[in-house]
Amino acid sequence: MSEGGYAIELYFDPALENQVLKAWNVLARRQISSHLIEIESRPHITLYSTPFIDPTKLESIIKTFASKQEPLPLSLSTIGCHPNENNLLFLAPTPSLSLLQFHSQLCDAMRKEGIEITEEYCPDNWIPYCAVAQDVPKARMGESLCVLRDLKLPVAGYAMDIGLVEFSPVRELFSFVLGNTVEG
Numbered sequence: 538m539s540e541g542g543y544a545i546e547l548y549f550d551p552a553l554e555n556q557v558l559k560a561w562n563v564l565a566r567r568q569i570s571s572h573l574i575e576i577e578s579r580p581h582i583t584l585y586s587t588p589f590i591d592p593t594k595l596e597s598i599i600k601t602f603a604s605k606q607e608p609l610p611l612s613l614s615t616i617g618c619h620p621n622e623n624n625l626l627f628l629a630p631t632p633s634l635s636l637l638q639f640h641s642q643l644c645d646a647m648r649k650e651g652i653e654i655t656e657e658y659c660p661d662n663w664i665p666y667c668a669v670a671q672d673v674p675k676a677r678m679g680e681s682l683c684v685l686r687d688l689k690l691p692v693a694g695y696a697m698d699i700g701l702v703e704f705s706p707v708r709e710l711f712s713f714v715l716g717n718t719v720e721g
Contacts, residue, residue, distance in 0.1 A: 546581035553694025570670035603713035
């Protein structure tokens with residue numbers, strides 16, 4: 538069981554989220570991995586994660602940051618795996634300049650408030666990805682990759698919200714719409 542902590546997550550528009558959920562559900566039905574469903578996660582890209590933080594401090598940073606952003610175009614274009622991260626399979630977005638700038642501006646905003654950015658999440662090291670399966674048995678890696686190939690990548694859409702969760706299980710503490718545009 539992974540230890541708890543907090544993560545700043547980027548969420549997708551409903552159509553893109555559904556494409557990812559489709560993959561989660563197929564992998565769960567085939568009994569390859571249902572970990573993400575069990576911990577009640579939501580499809581996302583992790584922008585930052587830390588074991589300890591004061592959520593109220595982050596809330597004002599993220600709220601201000603989100604209000605200055607626009608929905609961010611995303612294209613989940615590749616399939617990958619982290620062999621050391623307990624056999625994690627993921628869909629990775631094309632690392633567009635807008636996505637990388639979004640992330641580095643968030644890091645800057647946090648640094649200004651005295652929050653340390655751990656090495657893994659420093660702009661030069663950060664690898665954006667959307668997890669689709671965790672703890673995949675080695676023997677079933679090939680089958681899992683075939684399932685993901687059936688998604689007909691790339692799947693494109695937008696990042697619409699940014700939020701903070703506590704895990705695990707996953708509990709959303711708050712989230713803000715990018716651009717904070719209130720629909721009439």
